[in-house]
Amino acid sequence: MPDIRESEPKSRWDALVHTGADTPMGQLLRRYWWPVAGQRELEAAPTRAVRLMGEDLVLYKDLSGNYGLIDRRCRHRRADMLHGFIEKCGLRCSYHGWLYDQTGQCIEQPYEDQAHPEARLKDQVRITAYPVQAHGGMLWAYLGPLPAPLVPDWEFFGWENGFRQIVISEIPCNWFQCQENSIDPVHFEWQHGNWNIRARGKTGPYQPTHVRVDFTEFEYGFQYKRIRTDTDETDRLWQIGRVCLWPNALFTGNHIEFRVPIDDATTLSVTWHFSRVPTEREPYVQKDRDIPTWHAPVKDENGRFITSHVMNQDFLAWVGQGTIADRSQEYLATSDRGIVLMRNQFLRDLDAIAKGKDPKAVIRDPKANRRVMLPVAERKPLMEGKPIAELLKDPDQAARIGDYIFQAGQPKEVRQAYLAAMGVNDADVKPLDQAVDILAPPEKRIARSS
Ligand code: FES
Ligand SMILES: [Fe+2]
Numbered sequence: 001m002p003d004i005r006e007s008e009p010k011s012r013w014d015a016l017v018h019t020g021a022d023t024p025m026g027q028l029l030r031r032y033w034w035p036v037a038g039q040r041e042l043e044a045a046p047t048r049a050v051r052l053m054g055e056d057l058v059l060y061k062d063l064s065g066n067y068g069l070i071d072r073r074c075r076h077r078r079a080d081m082l083h084g085f086i087e088k089c090g091l092r093c094s095y096h097g098w099l100y101d102q103t104g105q106c107i108e109q110p111y112e113d114q115a116h117p118e119a120r121l122k123d124q125v126r127i128t129a130y131p132v133q134a135h136g137g138m139l140w141a142y143l144g145p146l147p148a149p150l151v152p153d154w155e156f157f158g159w160e161n162g163f164r165q166i167v168i169s170e171i172p173c174n175w176f177q178c179q180e181n182s183i184d185p186v187h188f189e190w191q192h193g194n195w196n197i198r199a200r201g202k203t204g205p206y207q208p209t210h211v212r213v214d215f216t217e218f219e220y221g222f223q224y225k226r227i228r229t230d231t232d233e234t235d236r237l238w239q240i241g242r243v244c245l246w247p248n249a250l251f252t253g254n255h256i257e258f259r260v261p262i263d264d265a266t267t268l269s270v271t272w273h274f275s276r277v278p279t280e281r282e283p284y285v286q287k288d289r290d291i292p293t294w295h296a297p298v299k300d301e302n303g304r305f306i307t308s309h310v311m312n313q314d315f316l317a318w319v320g321q322g323t324i325a326d327r328s329q330e331y332l333a334t335s336d337r338g339i340v341l342m343r344n345q346f347l348r349d350l351d352a353i354a355k356g357k358d359p360k361a362v363i364r365d366p367k368a369n370r371r372v373m374l375p376v377a378e379r380k381p382l383m384e385g386k387p388i389a390e391l392l393k394d395p396d397q398a399a400r401i402g403d404y405i406f407q408a409g410q411p412k413e414v415r416q417a418y419l420a421a422m423g424v425n426d427a428d429v430k431p432l433d434q435a436v437d438i439l440a441p442p443e444k445r446i447a448r449s450s
Pocket of ligand 2: 181187188191192310311314
């Protein structure tokens, strides 16, 4: 019997969710660089399995310090290159010793080179290979047509006096519904603010409600803006708001969340987080290759999704929409204008590449790619910093110092490195047992009693 769902009308947005190389959206997304690992991870182990947009690859750093990204399987008899030997130049298959350089060219075949040197069989052998670049403490991959554009040099990669950390999780759903969350202001009130109130066993009072939202496009994405019952047009979240950064991220100022398609059913969440150290700790220097990178669980020991931290709450919502959300069944409302703007922009980008043009936010001019400025609602405290005593007095800041609020599972050593950077001890910063409303204007920001 045919699946009844096959006869249902499909949504006009369906094309947006597919990321394979043989799909229009897969072709579009391959025009951008994607963060796939922390630079420090390759220091600890020189090869790493990467699955990106359905392609199985191995990321490596060779003995000369060059990065490469090649097919997971050897061209010879398909051995797993993850177990290869790193060499001065490239990665050598551990099975029969074929060696590939970072362009994918086979440059040694030990037996053939010895027994039949005149045949130079290796010259005919090439493996899939893609460019890799280190930037901001992350390793970026590009799977698209050459010449590759530039890895965007967003301004925050150059911010000083910050403790940075990179947090990676695997989310069992399609990347596009994750990215739609990057332009969805109203969800914050419910999936985070009011969720935290309910999680404490209370049925209210709920957080101030949103009364107005707006979305404005700029060169590198969209700004989304909000007014709640406790704010007005002078508030920084209306004046500047948050940024849906094109094509794959949410940027809030202190952190950026990239949604990276592993394949159509799985997404890698890669967060780059910046904590401004107190002014007493300046100058604080952390090298890119030293940025701690940790892998965060999404489920607890009972197999249930973790919901204690901000992004964990998001993950629950995205996975709950289905492995691939069925957009033919949704009922969009005025709060979703940003989501429609985003989807339409992707449709325009598909047209652009069909005409041989670059899509939105591809950067090729090196002069335009120096610390590219972005809208940042809380720029002043991030740039100028504050003394620790002042930070600890602000419930929002105190909560952030008391715990990494975005995801559960921060390893002890990262916590200790963070506290050392901030110049405080755990005892100074007991986690608040209170729900902090982080959208509230700073002057009205009080710890809401649970
Ligand atoms: S399978 Fe890789 S060298 Fe033989
Ligand atoms: Fe969220």
